[in-house]
Amino acid sequence: MNQRAAQVELTAERRTLVGKQVKQLRRQGWLPAVMYGHGFAPVPLQFEAKNLMRALAQISGSQLVSIRIEGQSQPEMALVRDIQRDPITGMLLHVDFYRVSLTERIRAEIPLTLVKKSPVVERNAGILLHGISSIEVECLPGDLVDTIEVDLSTLVEVDQEIAVRDLSVPAGIEVLTDPDEMVVRVVPVKEAVEAEEVAPAAAEVEVISKGKAEKEAGEEQD
Numbered sequence: 001m002n003q004r005a006a007q008v009e010l011t012a013e014r015r016t017l018v019g020k021q022v023k024q025l026r027r028q029g030w031l032p033a034v035m036y037g038h039g040f041a042p043v044p045l046q047f048e049a050k051n052l053m054r055a056l057a058q059i060s061g062s063q064l065v066s067i068r069i070e071g072q073s074q075p076e077m078a079l080v081r082d083i084q085r086d087p088i089t090g091m092l093l094h095v096d097f098y099r100v101s102l103t104e105r106i107r108a109e110i111p112l113t114l115v116k117k118s119p120v121v122e123r124n125a126g127i128l129l130h131g132i133s134s135i136e137v138e139c140l141p142g143d144l145v146d147t148i149e150v151d152l153s154t155l156v157e158v159d160q161e162i163a164v165r166d167l168s169v170p171a172g173i174e175v176l177t178d179p180d181e182m183v184v185r186v187v188p189v190k191e192a193v194e195a196e197e198v199a200p201a202a203a204e205v206e207v208i209s210k211g212k213a214e215k216e217a218g219e220e221q222d
């Protein structure tokens with residue numbers, strides 16, 4: 001069963017401090033962010049650090065976030081586009097949000113989740129070889145799911161595989177990844193070779209045929 005996570009809601013304030021001045025915000029318990037998107041002027045924002053960090057721990061790259069900006073009557077819908085951390089301490093520094101229109105198709109990466117177990121692997125007659133761990137899709141923002149499940153119980157013989165074409169994808173989602181791309185395959189134990197599992201790609205979102213929006217000019221990198 002493909003999963004659509006519960007919507008995450010965040011509250012933000014418009015930010016007036018930019019550049020190196022944002023260090024002052026962080027000392028006061030705030031985290032700087034920016035929201036941008038097609039046909040939408042970039043808006044510098046600030047979030048309460050504790051609330052934003054708690055939310056980010058629950059959000060996947062394909063999950064819509066409802067952001068209520070102080071002074072606005074309606075919340076904005078967005079996807080997390082980029083998270084910047086200190087390379088040494090790992091401390092969260094800045095977050096980019098990509099604003100979406102619920103009526104405009106976008107491209108995104110949806111992670112794959114392996115569920116159940118292969119009978120062949122369970123009886124040690126084969127080893128599971130991993131392929132891709134996410135797929136690129138095109139759909140309306142409201143059709144995005146948090147993850148697509150891959151049922152390993154269908155792998156009942158050695159040399160069987162699950163490819164992208166075998167995935168159960170919800171209606172409204174068009175898969176852009178090559179249908180022949182391997183997700184998982186059962187290989188004989190005697191022929192098994194070490195293979196590094198492909199790490200999930202960072203979600204990339206773009207408006208179809210309209211190009212990517214430019215980020216806020218001069219946004220801080222500190």
